[in-house]
Amino acid sequence: MSQRVALFVTCIVDQLFPEVGLATAEVLERLGYQVDFPEDQTCCGQPAFNTGYRKEAREVACRCIEILRGAEYIVVPSGSCTSMITHHYEELFAKDPSRLEELHGLLPRVWEFSRFLLEVAKVEDLGARYDGIVTFHDSCHGLRELKIKDGPRRLLSHVRGLTLREMDLAEECCGFGGTFSVKFPGISGAMSRNKIDSILRTGADTVTGVDASCLLQLRGALSRAGLPIKTLHLAQILASQ
Amino acid sequence: MSKEHILHKTRTAIGRSAGQVPAPLDPPRIRIPEMDRETRLARFTQALENLGGVVYRASSPEDARSYAATLLQGKTAVASGAPLLAELGITALEGVCPGISDEPSLRALCASAAAGITGADYALADTGTLVLFSSPQEARMISLLPPLHLAVIRLEQILTGLDELFSLEPLPGNRSSSMVLVTGPSRTADIEQILVRGVHGPGQIHVVVV
Amino acid sequence: MPAVPEAQFRETLNNPALQSAIYSATGRLMEKRRLVVSPEALPDFQELRDCAHALKKHTLENLDYYLEQFESAVTARGGKVVWCKDAGEAVDFLTRLAKEKDAHRIVKVKSMTTEEIELNEHLEREGLEVTESDLGEFIVQLRRSRPYHIVAPALDLTRYDVAELFTRRLGVEQDDVPEHQTQTARKVLRQKFLEADIGVSGANFLIADSGAVVLVTNEGNGRMCTTLPKVHVAIAGIEKLIPRAQDLAVFLKLLGRSATGQPLTVYTSFLNGPRRPGEIDGPEEFYVLLLDNGRTRLLADREKRETLFCLRCGACLNHCPVYRKIGGHNYPWVYSGPIGAILSPQMLGIQSAPWLPFASSLCGACADVCPVKINIPKFLLQLRSEANKAAQRDGQNRLERLGFRAWAWVMRHPKIYEALGAMGSIVLSEQEPGRWLRDLPAPINIGPLRAWTSERDLPPLPPRSFRQLWRERARKRSR
Numbered sequence: 001m002s003q004r005v006a007l008f009v010t011c012i013v014d015q016l017f018p019e020v021g022l023a024t025a026e027v028l029e030r031l032g033y034q035v036d037f038p039e040d041q042t043c044c045g046q047p048a049f050n051t052g053y054r055k056e057a058r059e060v061a062c063r064c065i066e067i068l069r070g071a072e073y074i075v076v077p078s079g080s081c082t083s084m085i086t087h088h089y090e091e092l093f094a095k096d097p098s099r100l101e102e103l104h105g106l107l108p109r110v111w112e113f114s115r116f117l118l119e120v121a122k123v124e125d126l127g128a129r130y131d132g133i134v135t136f137h138d139s140c141h142g143l144r145e146l147k148i149k150d151g152p153r154r155l156l157s158h159v160r161g162l163t164l165r166e167m168d169l170a171e172e173c174c175g176f177g178g179t180f181s182v183k184f185p186g187i188s189g190a191m192s193r194n195k196i197d198s199i200l201r202t203g204a205d206t207v208t209g210v211d212a213s214c215l216l217q218l219r220g221a222l223s224r225a226g227l228p229i230k231t232l233h234l235a236q237i238l239a240s241q
Numbered sequence: 242m243s244k245e246h247i248l249h250k251t252r253t254a255i256g257r258s259a260g261q262v263p264a265p266l267d268p269p270r271i272r273i274p275e276m277d278r279e280t281r282l283a284r285f286t287q288a289l290e291n292l293g294g295v296v297y298r299a300s301s302p303e304d305a306r307s308y309a310a311t312l313l314q315g316k317t318a319v320a321s322g323a324p325l326l327a328e329l330g331i332t333a334l335e336g337v338c339p340g341i342s343d344e345p346s347l348r349a350l351c352a353s354a355a356a357g358i359t360g361a362d363y364a365l366a367d368t369g370t371l372v373l374f375s376s377p378q379e380a381r382m383i384s385l386l387p388p389l390h391l392a393v394i395r396l397e398q399i400l401t402g403l404d405e406l407f408s409l410e411p412l413p414g415n416r417s418s419s420m421v422l423v424t425g426p427s428r429t430a431d432i433e434q435i436l437v438r439g440v441h442g443p444g445q446i447h448v449v450v451v
Numbered sequence: 452m453p454a455v456p457e458a459q460f461r462e463t464l465n466n467p468a469l470q471s472a473i474y475s476a477t478g479r480l481m482e483k484r485r486l487v488v489s490p491e492a493l494p495d496f497q498e499l500r501d502c503a504h505a506l507k508k509h510t511l512e513n514l515d516y517y518l519e520q521f522e523s524a525v526t527a528r529g530g531k532v533v534w535c536k537d538a539g540e541a542v543d544f545l546t547r548l549a550k551e552k553d554a555h556r557i558v559k560v561k562s563m564t565t566e567e568i569e570l571n572e573h574l575e576r577e578g579l580e581v582t583e584s585d586l587g588e589f590i591v592q593l594r595r596s597r598p599y600h601i602v603a604p605a606l607d608l609t610r611y612d613v614a615e616l617f618t619r620r621l622g623v624e625q626d627d628v629p630e631h632q633t634q635t636a637r638k639v640l641r642q643k644f645l646e647a648d649i650g651v652s653g654a655n656f657l658i659a660d661s662g663a664v665v666l667v668t669n670e671g672n673g674r675m676c677t678t679l680p681k682v683h684v685a686i687a688g689i690e691k692l693i694p695r696a697q698d699l700a701v702f703l704k705l706l707g708r709s710a711t712g713q714p715l716t717v718y719t720s721f722l723n724g725p726r727r728p729g730e731i732d733g734p735e736e737f738y739v740l741l742l743d744n745g746r747t748r749l750l751a752d753r754e755k756r757e758t759l760f761c762l763r764c765g766a767c768l769n770h771c772p773v774y775r776k777i778g779g780h781n782y783p784w785v786y787s788g789p790i791g792a793i794l795s796p797q798m799l800g801i802q803s804a805p806w807l808p809f810a811s812s813l814c815g816a817c818a819d820v821c822p823v824k825i826n827i828p829k830f831l832l833q834l835r836s837e838a839n840k841a842a843q844r845d846g847q848n849r850l851e852r853l854g855f856r857a858w859a860w861v862m863r864h865p866k867i868y869e870a871l872g873a874m875g876s877i878v879l880s881e882q883e884p885g886r887w888l889r890d891l892p893a894p895i896n897i898g899p900l901r902a903w904t905s906e907r908d909l910p911p912l913p914p915r916s917f918r919q920l921w922r923e924r925a926r927k928r929s930r
Binding site: 375432 | 502511514518584603604629661694700713726729737756
């Protein structure tokens with residue numbers, strides 16, 4: 001009987017990058033997991049929380065906790081959505097002891113994708129193949145809240161045909177920041193171009209990361225700049241054969 | 242009264258009442274490494290020279306005096322009343338004016354002298370710092386106004402660092418109205434982050450260790 | 452209600468020389484810091500941060516005690532503490548003091564607190580001559596501007612800007628060599644130091660058990676201003692207190708390194724009152740102005756009172772990708788960068804610049820480097836919520852609020868969410884598979900969508916969402 005994991009794909013993957021969700025599931029299935037997709041899931045509530053609408057965020061977060069009840073492992077292909085649940089739900093439910101208790105039961109079961117592979121599945125080599133020069137973008141929430149730094153690089157080091165090159169500005173914010181990207185488009189755009197320059201300096205043909213929202217920003221900027229550099233989620237590279 | 246007003250607002254903000262004992266505080270974090278004298282000197286020398294200062298280890302009192310004489314040759318210098326300076330005969334060197342204790346004269350001299358000569362109370366090895374307490378023997382401006390500062394210290398005055406300093410002097414104010422830590426020549430990087438030495442304080446520091 | 456200063460942002464973003472100046476100066480400061488806080492250079496760094504955070508927390512939680520202890524200690528050493536509720540009281544005191552002493556010339560050490568209370572303008576209006584003695588502040592004063600950065604006031608200027616400024620305002624020959632420019636300032640300021648009646652400084656730390664003012668500087672102007680004039684006045688926010696002189700062993704190791712990459716600045720002055728009997732020089736009168744100016748209000752906020760831990764090191768500015776793009780003058784108040792973004796709304800009220808807490812991507816680089824571990828992103832998020840509540844009370848931002856109410860409703864109804872997603876993909880469908888959209892048809896190219904496409908391309912909504920594809924996949928597998 002294979003181990004079951006529930007996939008929390010995140011609204012952005014669901015609606016904009018479904019291939020990331022499929023890749024995530026494929027990688028997990030290849031490792032022998034049975035992947036469930038709780039159909040009623042929508043969003044973790046981060047957009048409202050980040051824009052200062054806590055009541056609305058709380059409503060959506062409550063529902064999210066309910067949806068994720070019962071799953072032994074929940075895998076999330078997003079650093080920021082994972083950290084919304086593991087680091088920020090606490091503040092939303094500070095005045096609700098019963099919800100808080102349920103949250104505390106949930107937290108140890110929620111895993112960002114790359115950390116799940118390394119710390120639960122305890123696998124580094126996924127038998128993947130990807131021919132290309134790849135550079136890794138350290139998403140802010142993943143890096144600073146989930147301490148994701150070496151993990152994905154270790155996973156990528158085993159991908160056959162892949163050359164990993166470090167950006168000098170790997171840890172610099174891509175400029176997405178949720179509604180920041182549309183409230184302050186000039187600054188957000190300038191930050192994305194800074195990042196793209198750093199990517200160009202590596203000579204990479206592909207940029208990857210653990211957060212689809214960062215990839216949304218980077219790909220949008222690369223496309224606007226007419227640059228043929230590919231953006232892929234880590235899951236897509238690890239699923240590639 | 243503003244004092245009462247501010248204290249009242251403070252107490253309300255933090256939920257305390259007048260006269261209430263403060264919460265207990267951990268003892269100060271003081272960690273003093275083990276370091277022998279020679280290592281202290283070596284560290285001090287490296288740290289200060291990295292900042293553009295000069296450290297001279299004198300082999301004898303005569304050697305110290307001779308170094309000072311060469312450095313100060315042809316220059317007017319103001320010397321503080323630090324006993325070590327007189328002991329080494331530095332205050333007797335040509336061009337050196339010691340023992341000035343009235344402020345206006347001292348000010349006029351310091352403003353025009355090429356060098357100021359002082360002792361120091363301590364030195365800090367890890368940062369290349371001189372520690373100067375002001376006193377009737379040590380006026381503040383001697384190490385401040387002239388463009389060159391010559392300090393003469395004994396080897397045993399070199400401490401490992403700030404922690405050792407504050408363990409020896411937990412209340413610097415008990416000794417003096419002013420304790421200054423001098424770490425290298427005066428500098429600025431306010432224009433394009435470009436380093437320039439010798440802004441208002443001395444641009445040159447020489448430390449002789451006996 | 453101040454709106455986002457978009458035009459000013461654009462001007463700064465489109466100025467390549469300014470962008471280069473800001474980026475390289477902050478870059479250099481970041482690199483210098485990195486070298487001296489590395490595990491090799493300072494193995495205790497994280498421990499020291501924790502310790503400093505705990506010390507500040509304790510001090511603020513017992514602030515009334517330390518304020519009184521400080522005053523007793525200052526008085527015992529022959530100094531005087533003046534309690535100032537607000538900027539007005541601080542300015543009034545100094546004005547009266549100057550009149551009393553028949554003082555006309557004041558020299559100043561760099562102090563953000565004095566910028567906060569606009570001291571110079573007020574004193575000059577009273578006919579007093581005030582000269583900034585820190586080179587960067589001297590330049591800013593000549594320019595009749597305000598500091599660009601908490602630690603490096605003239606960060607945005609090149610040597611050519613300085614050359615032009617010195618010629619215009621000091622009458623010297625044009626010279627763009629920083630060494631020479633510094634010598635010019637030195638000559639001008641030396642006279643000012645020697646002639647000044649009153650020296651005014653801020654304080655990096657106030658030491659409760661000693662009644663001391665601690666100043667850290669590099670140029671020597673701090674020492675000049677607190678040694679030569681007969682009167683020394685230090686103006687400091689009440690949050691500058693630390694309990695013991697010995698606690699400097701923690702704080703001094705963090706401040707210089709975080710600010711400029713220096714284990715210690717050139718001069719650290721521990722000033723404990725007027726000169727003692729027998730001492731030859733030093734001020735004859737010593738005043739410390741304890742400034743509230745809204746700090747007690749911040750103190751009352753249990754969570755955000757951490758804002759008051761700030762050492763004014765400027766590290767958060769240097770590491771902030773937003774500051775590094777818009778620079779210091781695009782912030783609404785004297786405190787810029789991430790600390791300014793949480794301090795200004797709390798000191799001036801959220802209405803002073805309701806957009807400010809939103810002008811951040813929440814990357815967290817600031818919190819990573821703060822020597823006293825202020826959780827800036829957390830407070831930005833709280834301030835955003837407060838801004839929205841204030842907007843709601845004032846009947847503003849109705850559309851956005853409505854939008855999020857609708858969003859929350861949709862997110863709680865998965866079938867509706869899915870239906871809307873499907874509809875959206877019809878409207879924003881791919882013309883060419885994988886091709887992103889440069890812009891959108893006119894009627895929908897508004898608001899957030901327009902803001903997005905102004906800077907980058909938009910992804911087309913894929914014809915089928917993940918959940919649809921998942922269902923198909925499951926169906927295929929069950930056959």
